[in-house]
Amino acid sequence: MTRRGVTRNLDIVIAGASLERVPEFLTDERKSGRTPGMTEPAVGEKRILARADFPIFLGALRDLGYRVVGPTVRDGAIVYGPITRVEDLPIGWTERQDAGAYRLDRRSDGALFGYVVGPHSWKKYLFPAHERLWTASREGSRFAMAPEPVDGPSFAFLGVRACELASIAIQDRVFARAGDPGYAARRTRTLRIAVQCGQAGGTCFCASMGTGPAVGPSHDLALTEILTPQRHSFLVEVGSVAGARVLATVPLWPATAEDERAVERIVARTAASMGRRMDVSGIRDLLVNNPGHPRWELVGQRCLACTNCTMVCPTCFCQTTEEVPNLSGEKVERWRRWDSCFNSAFSELHGSPIRKSTSSRYRQWMTHKLATWHDQFDSSGCVGCGRCITWCPVGIDITEEVAAIRVAPATPRAAGDRT
Amino acid sequence: MPSTRPKLAVFKFASCDGCQLTLLDCEDELLALAGRIEIADFREASRRVVEGPFDLTLVEGSVTTPEDIPRLHEIRANSRVLVTIGACATAGGIQGLRNFADVAEYQRVVYAHPEYIRSLATSTPIQDHVPVDFELRGCPISRAQLLEVISAYLGGRSPNVPRESVCVECKRRGTVCVVVAHGTPCLGPVTQTGCGAICPSFHRGCYGCFGPQDTSNAPALSQKLVQLGMDSPSLARFYRTFNANAPAFRAASDAARPSPSPEGA
Structure with missing residues (x-):
């Protein structure tokens, strides 16, 4: 200095x-x-x-x-x-x-x-x-x-x-x-x-x-x-x-x-002044064992499939890559853009989306974020910032959704049974 | 010497011409485009007309008169690939508002001699009458998407035109959500992207110019709009603009305010 x-x-x-x-x-x-x-x-x-x-x-x-x-x-x-x-x-x-x-x-x-x-x-x-x-x-x-x-x-x-x-x-x-x-x-x-x-x-x-x-x-x-x-x-x-x-x-x-x-x-x-709380004890198994819970249908009726929750989420990393050719066909650029598991095209294979219903997309997002993220990256995918709650136009609250499934979980299924 | 380039034609039905004008707006790309494709029949651009059949036909406008229907069938028969452009051609357009009203009454009010008017009771999209290979949405269409459709045709691939919500583009742009932060009514969550999310970037709600997104949950959005203070007539009007006749928006406006049945007239 x-x-x-x-x-x-x-x-x-x-x-x-x-x-x-x-x-x-x-x-x-x-x-x-x-x-x-x-x-x-x-x-x-x-x-x-x-x-x-x-x-x-x-x-x-x-x-x-x-x-x-x-x-x-x-x-x-x-x-x-x-x-x-x-x-x-x-x-x-x-x-x-x-x-x-x-x-x-x-x-x-x-x-x-x-x-x-x-x-x-x-x-x-x-x-x-x-x-x-x-x-x-x-x-x-x-x-x-x-x-x-x-x-x-x-x-x-x-x-x-x-x-x-x-x-x-x-x-x-x-x-x-x-x-x-x-x-x-x-x-x-x-x-x-x-x-x-x-x-x-x-x-x-x-x-x-x-x-x-x-x-x-x-x-x-x-x-x-x-x-x-x-x-x-x-x-x-x-x-x-x-x-x-x-x-x-x-x-x-x-x-x-x-x-x-x-x-x-x-x-x-x-x-001491947290606006929300989430009980995360055993959450991986709770969600993985509840793919058929009626709550998914209810949240699917409210969900706009607008992608706002995933776009504001600081950990969501879904992306799409697009080839953008010029008119002459002499040059092509590959671009990466933010994408979302709430878009139907996101799960499109052979001309049709795998996750057709909004409830299946919400389930995919929340189960990945809170449960299977542990399997994939050794931590939760959620940091508790609350953005997905605030910026959901219809106010879907991930802490409420977890609580609802926790209150009345379905009978645990055998591992691998995820239909 | 006959051209070996694919032949492009542009035709219009009931519409304002704004969408075909988009093709002329492609100033920077027009020369490159003309090098790849022969503009065979495009009356807004040139009186020179080359006979069909056409390789790629762009159709603007909706079907509103009895004469439209045979003319449309002729165009379809003369076109290898037919692409409809704009809200009129893909959903019936703003003139689709007649589908919620009594057209005969409109004619009596507007025209001194309604007996000279011969019009259908409805305004309907092209797809309702002939098979369409691709629908390009928007009021007006996006220049970039139009070029993408033509470019995809020339490259023998599917156009990359996302069917997702306007919200996706708002968030990519970093625009603050007008619904959440301002309480402003917005159709963005139920509307297909393509415009570049212009209106929210100017603090306005989305007007739904590109019609319903592919997973449009209008009933859930309507509940939110009611919470924001919209009454039923306003809610119905909100969905009844350029894409009023698009099925998802039509159902949403009907749910907000059941329309007086024109069928009984």
């Missing part, structure tokens, strides 16, 4: 503070009279980042070449998009979520991360909705194949929640097994800056799925927003060397035992 770098970053904080017009210098760590540390912390160490220094933190990410993406308000929801300055974050916003309903709401404070997850997930950066895989051109009687380059920007994901860290880990396993070069390249370049949830949403059930609300160890940096009338700062935990490097030019204060207790209280409060 050079002296010059520090000076430049302090210039940024002054500019940032004047833009915000919030006299936070008076209420945060600076008031204590202590001076911030300017040494790169080690992996596993904890520090305090003042809210007023958040622009310096964003600047440090940019200086290292990261393209910062994170939560921002757009079209009446908190979605993920480019974050170029702290004001791009949903400052002072929160949301109300229930089955089939989402509304933005104002908070009474200036929290940067005072909400949970919206309709977007990080998969849109790691597993894009449209992706060209290769191009082939006719050269005389032969074809020349050109694979798509896997270079691209290095993203810094700002504000990754505990459930989302878990979902990225799940997709890592899925795409690693598939040997997907594009995913692997994008994932390796990505920095994950986690944020502990200070509250749970109306459709959250990460506590049931064991994925949250406490952020697990697999991150580059983890922030906990500590916000009281007297104080607005972040406890930062360093999760990787790449994360530590970001902090080298950011003013940080030592974290006290009281700071760590504050974080524990925040996590405990969030855990």
